[in-house]
Amino acid sequence: MAEYIMLQGTSSHVGKSVLAAALCRIFLQEGKSVVPFKAQNMALNSYVTADGREMGRAQVAQAEAAGLEPAVDMNPVLLKPTGNSCSQVIIDGLSVGNMSAKEYHNGYALEAFSAVQNALSRLTKAYDTLVIEGAGSPAEVNLKPYDIVNMRVAKYLHAPVLLVADVDRGGSLAALVGTLALLEEDERDLVKGLIVNKFRGDVSLFAPAVDFLEKKTGKPVLGVIPYIENLNIDDEDSVSLEDKPADRQEGDLDIAVIRLPKISNFTDFDSLQGEGDVSLRYVREAAELGRPDVVILPGSKNTIEDMAWLRDSGMASALYRVLSAGAPVVGICGGYQMLGRYIYDPDHTESSTEGIGGLDLLPIETTFTAGKTLAQVKGECCGLPFLGQALSAEGLEGYEIHMGHTADAEAGLLHPIVVTERSQQACHVVHGTARRDGLVWGTYMHGIFDNDAFRRDFLNCLRQQKGLQPLAVRRNFRAEKQKSYDRLAAVVRAHLNMDMLRRIMAGRD
Known part of the structure; x- marks a missing residue:
């Protein structure tokens, strides 16, 4: 009993x-x-x-x-x-x-x-x-x-x-x-x-x-x-974001996560927050963005509505200013979709509109369909251009949970992040797109920063951009949990x- x-x-x-x-x-x-x-x-x-x-x-x-x-x-x-x-x-x-x-x-x-x-x-x-x-x-x-x-x-x-x-x-x-x-x-x-x-x-x-x-x-x-x-320990919902800083704390690296109104899966960034050289902050107002070392667009439960908010709030303009000053922009899941040229919703799965223009920072387009993609994944990153470096990593683990399918809007795009196993089945699926100048990239892989070696390589690119010495991998995120x-x-x-x-x-x- x-x-x-x-x-x-x-x-x-x-x-x-x-x-x-x-x-x-x-x-x-x-x-x-x-x-x-x-x-x-x-x-x-x-x-x-x-x-x-x-x-x-x-x-x-x-x-x-x-x-x-x-x-x-x-x-x-x-x-x-x-x-x-x-x-x-x-x-x-x-x-x-x-x-x-x-x-x-x-x-x-x-x-x-x-x-x-x-x-x-x-x-x-x-x-x-x-x-x-x-x-x-x-x-x-x-x-x-x-x-x-x-x-x-x-x-x-x-x-x-x-x-x-x-x-x-x-x-x-x-x-x-x-x-x-x-x-x-x-x-x-x-x-x-x-x-x-x-x-x-x-x-x-x-x-x-x-x-x-x-x-x-x-x-x-x-x-x-x-x-x-x-x-x-992972937070359940966005109420806990009220306890997270919007202002920069101590740390060599200033990472700004855009706090979208429908932000989802912000636990993707807990592993970054635990790094001693990182100041991670959640930004809700365009005026708060400042001059971070990198901006992350997180997942969203309503990508179209949050894309409209980016424009209406002035956050999109602030992102363009940060990017023009040389700070990279990274998108995860819904944030990856927003980096593209257009988001279509012909069946109104997410919105009453037919779609919305994206930030046009990546030449990709996303179309929403009724089905949701749900899977644990394994993959690799090969030659991801980032601030003059090339990030590579094998054995990446994460998961995907999203509506819609993303396709190239022009030929010759870089797809350095690939899923090689989905739901324990071998595959070869493009899971991200990057600009050749190393300033913009995105992926559907939730939990990508939980992979210790990839996370440290990502942060070291930011450190070297600021003239700081790279650091060795010092943390096992899953063991720390x-x-x-x-x-x-x-x-x-x-x-x-x-x-x-x-x-x-x-x-x-």
Whole structure:
């Protein structure tokens, strides 16, 4: 019989995902067969599994913490906002189309719960411990009739719930007390304890608040978890971008990532942010761009809408100015499409328009079609021109997740990035295009900077352009992530009442 523990929050972005990852690693270290689960995610950061399906990034991090290969049963429902109160609905890793919020909540959400039940059935048979994450708050009374991720899951499994609040944003006591007050009696009974997360300073000063909470709610406070700096664990959605700098920090290299309104998969750049010689910043206003050493156009859930924003906001003009001053521009996925001459949408898969002109920095054109490309890939880079150098690398690993197909608009283009294996099948597929002057290139390969040697060669080209000495590869990004999970587990274990947690999971508290 599987054991359960569920983390629900007083709101979004209180740290449920990170705490779930911590519990996954703790239980793994204790020898348990543990798996993460979140019934429904709403996020633009997604991942492609080995079998070519799509899932939320938070459960990927939790799977890594649990020592597992990510699988869509861990996140059977994924909503990817497309704009205008509309989302692409993904069930069991595959898109079933776009729906308005009203269409989804009033007509489809409860139908989607069957996918949740089926996934839970498979997981409870395969694992002895499930760490379950809720979404937002369980006390949103307007959403509760259609809820398939919070109390509906807890009731379905009879799972004990820990309610998490973020003390760093303020109002955590009121949030905990208020959330409990808004729950139905049977829902409050499922809440077995409280967690106060992201505490800064001397925790002993918070003792009166703990006493108050326990007396006011009748629920034990299992722990006050400190704020953990520089954790380097994947973020779930763009809310976390509010915590990332827009101004330049310390670092030899100034890398600016354009913060598109529909930015997706910005975890592509976490590996760059962890380099000691890099100052990585996310830029939303054209005036903030300044004179970076390189500009990166990231992925987008709505490429046409974000391309229009680049023009209307003045960001496109700022990009042209930076490029004319000698700073290169790099595009990943949707950003790669925007670098081209035109983006066509004849079937209106993404927009009500027929298409839009691109930045015209690469002689390529993209046409959207109904199908989505989803695959883990391996490839190579051969002679990519970049700032007077030629980047080459073998054994690149990443994934592709995009709508549309990109084709050359003229003959003789450079295609130095090629996929040689897609979904474990040998192939030879062009995956990027570069200008011969070494100032503009793009690729469909998400995660390309997670490859240590390629990332360092890329950065060394920037260093040499500035007259700085190149640096040797000093980091193993994937190994560092595993150390981060261990560090996270150690902190949470030290500040969480693990004995009480085990009693709760065993049904004794």
